[in-house]
Amino acid sequence: MTNWTLAKRAASMNPSVIREILKVTEKPGIISLAGGLPSPKTFPIAAFKEAADKVLLQDGASALQYAASEGYAPLREFVAKQLPWDVSPDQVLITTGSQQGLDLMGKILLDEGSRLLVETPTYLGALQAFSPQQPQVVGVDSDDQGVIPDDLARKAGEGADKARMVYLLPNFQNPTGRSMDEARRQAVVDRLASLGIPFLEDNPYGDLWYDQAPPAPLTARNPEGGVYLGSFSKVLAPGLRLGYVVAPKAVYTKLLQAKQAADLHTPTFNQRMVAEVVQSGFLDQHVPTIRALYKKQRDAMLAALSTHFADLDVQWTTPTGGMFLWVRMPEGIDTVAMLPAAVERNVAYVPGSAFYASQPDNRTMRLSYVTASEEQIHIAIKALADTVRATLAAR
């Protein structure tokens, strides 16, 4: 008999709650507000087809070969140039989705038991990406602007227990949809600099603003003090798995070595295709169409919530960009317990508890408004309100 003795860390690897929910939503007729799937209407299929053909015909031998772990040079140059601070292409590492940037950062910065600060709540996939390194994850108290600077100082830790990094999503955060304003950004960056704690800034949604571009990134304010993660998943398509890391020199070298060990390099063909598409200035015309679509769908969800939850003690965020909205249900509702009843009424969501490092607020849920149509959103929110009323009535 073979003895499979698993690593200690494997015990803490659990099936993703979101993943399990998405399986449920495969039930025909269900309207899912659970997934974070960009609307396929926004995928530039024709541009990709043209790029794929061009790359294969003109340079197939290189586009299909092994390549440098750093990434395709013209794509690194594009990334560096479009960021709103002074970035050298040498600081850009192309990753297999920005999820991989989280994995690599965990590998180079976190030992077992290392203190890691996160927002309350925070992106579930980040908690999963860091989990193999078995850090001590500490939630920082957060308001509708993200982390509260004074609580950063209280949770910073000291000596060997000093926080290795703070993981932050300043723009249209997953799961809440909230953003940090100018003052909060500067306060957080200043406080972290005085504490000597690096930040990991995750910005997959920053380009999806509706009325006004968000304030400058944290990394633009202190490029040596943090690492920045970006993604092509929300402005082009997630199925190509293309993201990037921007890092100071000392950190970059280790990230690169971790990247090479993880998958040698990000698929060459995908990098070439996307470079081909973006170099023509395609995003300048394309991204505004995504913003317009998602804004309309956000408005539809806000209107549906106002209509169907008018008589209930329910709060929700009003995101100014991104893909998600965060809802807090009336007292007496546990969103995990209520999910089967919601699915019964053909609507799915993600219970908020999955997004907390500890002490979850069981009344919360994350709703995505980008995958379902406006009409579907109205139907689904009504079904959700019906579920809440029925649940409260049955208590």
Added chain:
Amino acid sequence: MTNWTLAKRAASMNPSVIREILKVTEKPGIISLAGGLPSPKTFPIAAFKEAADKVLLQDGASALQYAASEGYAPLREFVAKQLPWDVSPDQVLITTGSQQGLDLMGKILLDEGSRLLVETPTYLGALQAFSPQQPQVVGVDSDDQGVIPDDLARKAGEGADKARMVYLLPNFQNPTGRSMDEARRQAVVDRLASLGIPFLEDNPYGDLWYDQAPPAPLTARNPEGGVYLGSFSKVLAPGLRLGYVVAPKAVYTKLLQAKQAADLHTPTFNQRMVAEVVQSGFLDQHVPTIRALYKKQRDAMLAALSTHFADLDVQWTTPTGGMFLWVRMPEGIDTVAMLPAAVERNVAYVPGSAFYASQPDNRTMRLSYVTASEEQIHIAIKALADTVRATLAAR
């Protein structure tokens, strides 16, 4: 000032020797026998173009969307069907290159200090992939058939120090080109079963046999006792980064969770394209053309070695498939020290010492015969022999 405190494991992450060498080989005019780059002549560009167009036009919305972490179902079915033992598609996990399979296996099986057995020498990229988990890597004595079963037993460890797994490359091993014969395979599998130690079988080159298919894989002999890694990099193209893991149920669940945390899923578009290409039976015609090409180039290298090293005490392997050949230079040659002189004469190789867990044999080197043409191989081997003679003469 921000304090970047790196994880302990980051200290052991070092630039890959091969990688640094490949940089040197960018010098114009050099013939590199160093890289493990498949010949771009073998890349089926037309088939990929047709597949890319078809996938985008017929199902672009799905092909560019987020997808299941397990991989694209038809591709998992293809993989299961073409393997020479009874495999269910449920056991197949599509990975971002088979390198990622190594990373995932390290994550779920290795704690800090865990005993990990490897061949002597072994694939450098595997040592790098396992290194973040800081295992205790133990080289098992090996002959021209791979690991010696009795030494497996001697190095197995006991109690808490019992080996978590043995990493094995039975076919046309990287770096030596050697293969395990029928008797050795069975002896190793039986011995491991009696020791209760799982194996990780890495088989990127198995389809590249020249005259005769290799004996059945280790995993076919004990499917519950090991995990199998395969790849599309050598039979189609490496730039798409497509590999797969075949694992018993208990291990599969943890691998899947680690995969999801690492990069959510392997690029959807790449999986769809490759599924499109392979489902038509394309590999049946295509792979024999790769075998024929590489066999001719192996013959060219063997002939060149016989010609140019006739008067020197040099041994080399005669691989019956794959991409690499292993050479042991005369006493007095240190292949690391000699490399700059070889590059001076416009030839590059990988010093063998990089491939040892400990106690390297500094007289060895790895030569690839698949990237350079027959004519270039002759020129390069002559230059290498000249370098050796000059080095010996200068002692």
